Amino acid sequence: NDDTLVMGFVPSQDSDEIADTVEPLAEKLSEELGVEVEGRVMTNYTALVEAMGTNEVQIGFIPAFGYVLANQEHDVEVILKSERFGSGTYKAQYIVGADSGIETLADLEGTTWAYGDPTSTSGYLFPAAQIMDEFGVENPETEFFAESKQTGGHDQSAIAVLEGEADVATTFDDVRTGLEEDYPTIMEETKILTYTDEIPNDTISVTKELDDELVQEIKAAFLSFNDNEEMITIMNEVYNWDRIIEAEDSEYDVVRSTFEKFGDDISLD
Amino acid sequence: MIEFKNLSLVYPNGNEGLKNINIKINEGEFVVIVGLSGAGKSTFIRSINRLVTPTDGELIVDGEDILTHNGKSLRALRKKIGMIFQSYNLVKRSTVLKNVISGRLGYTGTLKSIFNMFPKEDMQLAYDNLKRVNIEDKLYSRADELSGGQQQRVSIARVLTQKPKVILADEPVASLDPPTSHQVMKYLKQINKEDNITTIVNLHFIDMAMEYADRIIGMRAGEVVYDGPASEVTEKTFEEIYGRTIREEDMRGGEDNE
Amino acid sequence: MIEFKNLSLVYPNGNEGLKNINIKINEGEFVVIVGLSGAGKSTFIRSINRLVTPTDGELIVDGEDILTHNGKSLRALRKKIGMIFQSYNLVKRSTVLKNVISGRLGYTGTLKSIFNMFPKEDMQLAYDNLKRVNIEDKLYSRADELSGGQQQRVSIARVLTQKPKVILADEPVASLDPPTSHQVMKYLKQINKEDNITTIVNLHFIDMAMEYADRIIGMRAGEVVYDGPASEVTEKTFEEIYGRTIREEDMRGGEDNE
Amino acid sequence: MSFKLPPKPKNRPAVAKRVISLLALLALYIWTITSVNIDWGRVFSERTLENFDRIIPQFFDPAFEETGTILVKMIETIFIAYTGSLAAAVIAVPLAFLCATNMVKNKWLNTIGMWILGAVRAFPEIILAIIFVAAVGPNPFAGVLAIAIGSTGMLGKLFSEVIESIDMNIIEALEASGANKMQILFYGIMPQVLPEFLSYAIYRFEIDVRASSVLGIVGAGGIGTLITFAYLNRNWDEVGMILLVIIIAVTIIDQISGFIRRRLV
Amino acid sequence: MSKTDQFTPNSLYPAKTKRTITLAFIAVIGFYLISSITTESFIINFFLKLSNITDLVGRFFPPDWGYVTYVWPKLFETIHMAIISTTIAVIISVPFCLLAAHNITTNKWLYNFMRMVLNIIRTIPDIILAVVFVGLFGIGVFSGIIALIIFAVGILVKLMSEIIEAIDMNPSEAIRASGGNTIQTIWYAVVPQILPQFISFSLYVFEINIRASVVLGLVGAGGIGQLINKEINFLNYPAVSTIVLIIFAVVVVIDWISGKLREGIV
């Protein structure tokens, strides 16, 4: 059905609740726009980026790094982004054991590093770029750290440090609040070493094939949710978003320049 | 009439299946071929409907040299020659009727046969032939539900449905016990007499051969070593065919026959 | 001495395999059992080494009622009874020697046998028995490389290696051609005479039975319908056993025998 | 005569081969055991016990309140697997005939067939899923296609083995009665292979029900999304519930297909 | 004979069979339509969108051969995991497949119990196994190995018990008849018959384990899956196709070894 808008949703792992449904949002949007909107959640954004490339999906909720790739490969445009805790950006943190004796970034050399996923902006890209900059290495995984472990998620990385499997974990700020229930000692047993630069929040992006008028309508519809008590509650409960705010492509330059540092490792042609 | 003229067959691996055979088989004859394992009995029989292709000589069936046949003319030849196998070769999972009617495939269009659309007369024929071998009540049984003897009777019905002029049977009773074997041989003999169908049968057992054959052909190592009416077969003939007496008392050093 | 006293066997599904059998078989006798398919020949034979367990009566072997045996005593019984099967029952992928030596398993500890550690005398015995059936040169061949007749000879060697007092053979020649069959039967007869081993054989073919047996037992539908010396068997006996003449001319309505 | 077994026929190359393979195998194991990186200290640590304490009770206290959501996804999964396996079963038939050496006598064609099936089998399902999501959008149809292509490789291989094991005597019997190739196919081959084909297709369907649980990760539908979310959120009670639903569903399918297969053969 | 002489069958199948076949056919197609409609899967779409597929597949070529050097460590890790888990699974499955074969385990109760346990094990998707063991034992190779072992035992026991059920029982009867005990019977009559299949199934499971590790990598259970996951997410498809080709080559090699081993044993 050609009139249907498909909305693909990759929940940001950089939040302590992870959405598994997009139904209420799609319904509401459909009501506002007067066209059918279909919502789909997935946990891996590659498929979403590619589906936006073929215009099978028109609206994408993509985390920062995914957006940059989508923009580069398929000219996908960001229109909005999320606001959490009153900010349109967030940052990544280094978690180390409280009594590990690690006090500076330099102390991390030769330790074991746990990260969730190499495509996570806060879990991998920003910290890795920071290490590359400060210590002039090309591949932090092998040249700086003694060993690196991919854990699959931010929670799992933090737990890896807590359980002694890794010396340092890089996650969003602050993953530990969500873990306190299961691991009551986490706040005492671990500490934050330092933070990275600010990272722009997850985007709402659209494909280049959508005509401008419709894009404006979509933008307006999403923004109107900010004034809708019910919607904002849903957004917060399910997606951890406080508000939806406007966004510019240029805000994501910082992400773009970050991953360009990875050179061969991430080849973009 | 079937005539072998200087017929030889060498298998691709060099085994000589038939060596310069000269034989004439007349219409309506009941011929039994005997010989040890590996003597070439199967090769002989299977040459007649070209399941194997002789490498030299001529094989005349109904006045034509069949060695030149292929494709359509080969199928036409095979339509008039029915064949019965030692292991019955029924499709085990199909019904008896479907097995029998498959004898009519040579007469039926491809499309029609794929959709199981056979003319009424063909169905009638199939059923009548099942009756002839006394097994019409198993019509819709699956072939693998039948005993060996019953399966062989179904395969006779299949061959009859083909309305052949010649029936070839390659050790049709080797897997059956003696009373059942005699039953099957009797059906074959009866059909041979009633319909005047030339019948050529391979058998291991000389006593059975003597009982049913009009004519016996003995083979050894690809050659015909005996050819004559069943009534003239003697103990001596047997020795000739098997290459030695079977009652020999030298138990040591028995050579292997398989 | 083997004695059947009012022995009956009903299979779990209700088939009556044996009906009230009373028979005495003396040491060193060569007994052949004949009968149609399903007559109970195999059941009879397999009762003697308890591969099937009769449900009623007594079966005395060497003075003991074997129906009460189990576990250890059953294995001890089986050690002294050798068995030869229609389909040879060799382990096809193992060598001839390994098949033959497996006749000694009953005398060998589990652990030793797993590591193929058989006493020297046992190896000697196995090899001698292979020589006895004239197949010692195939020692290291795999069983599936042999012809049917050779395989059956290996299975005779296996049984001999067991040093049995009794040999049971269930249609040992049904899969073989006539000359090879005679060879195998002759080996059995020779062993029976030379080693004075009681031998009980099932056969389909009455002519072969008459040639080799000291004594013939005819079975029909689980009952013994004939028991007497081979020399006294006549055409009439045959009719009795098979329940009808086999030369009957009534071709219609032949009942099924399988 | 004193006892002496004739010497075992020594086949030197074969013995050498055997020794070399044994040494290679030994080397392989030594390499594996010395280089594999298992942190035994962690495995047998108190952490493991604590994790057992925390996870196992939750795991065996399934989140029944989620039954509705999970069931909906499970049914979707079954539908995806069914549609995909059926399509695969159809596509696999011609490929299988192409590969069967007793049907197509041309070695080259056989090899081409084998390569197609092999190449298809080498693609991880997740990559297929991504390709198809890109092609047709993030919906169950992408999952169906991924399953269909992924299953074709295995079914084609199994089918061709079935075809190669048929009783060729029957083909000969039909040939001897003058039937042509098509007729032989329908009267001689199909009745022999059809029950096995169906039974393998059903077996594959069962595998696909499990395999399609991965597809949700890329939005191709099915229960996989739920698994990932439950895991990332450490909701072990949900993982337990999902597993329970899968076990029950697959067991029911197993029973039904077992029944059908028994009737087929 | 109750039928009259003029009786002519007018169908190759009895009416009841025809009805059953028709019903089954309708059921299969009907269920297909239902699932096709609910999942909105219409094969025609596939052809309409074919250009999307070819475009994307095109981006996988040519493979990035330079990437090969990055593949080895993880590939070896995967192979190590597969070797260890297959070896352990094979050892574990030996007693179980004997217990799950009805011609060896004549005790009906035990047999059915074994079957039930195995059926349940086989229903567990590999991803759930991986997720649970990572939860218990932490990230890394060990969790992956345990998950693979359980996954492999389920498959191996099922396949092997079916082979055992299909063996020729005659030789074991012969050995029993000559006084061999249970273990001797299994060793001398069962083992030689199943050994070739056992080896080729073990290698088949080895192959499955290598593939399965692609999934394991997604949740941090080690192996080459991590690499695929990473490169896919970076949209670095030429690298992905290098990995896939290498996996394919490994599978082909295993196939070849399997063939050689079978030749040696059969």
Ligand SMILES: Nc1ncnc2c1ncn2[C@@H]1O[C@H](COP(=O)(O)OP(=O)(O)OP(=O)(O)O)[C@@H](O)[C@H]1O
């Ligand atoms: N396809 C074949 N390729 C090569 N040699 C063959 C082939 N078929 C048969 N032979 C050989 O041809 C000879 C004659 O075989 P044939 O099958 O005609 O014997 P037979 O008399 O029918 O034996 P049996 O009683 O065992 O059926 C034998 O030496 C046999 O090994």
Ligand SMILES: Nc1ncnc2c1ncn2[C@@H]1O[C@H](COP(=O)(O)OP(=O)(O)OP(=O)(O)O)[C@@H](O)[C@H]1O
């Ligand atoms: N395991 C079994 N369970 C049930 N019935 C059986 C079993 N084995 C044999 N029977 C039945 O017992 C009867 C005797 O069978 P048996 O095998 O002893 O006959 P046979 O004389 O050896 O026949 P054949 O010549 O076919 O070997 C037959 O009716 C047969 O169907």
Ligand SMILES: [Mg+2]
């Ligand atoms: Mg022959």
Ligand SMILES: [Mg+2]
């Ligand atoms: Mg019997």
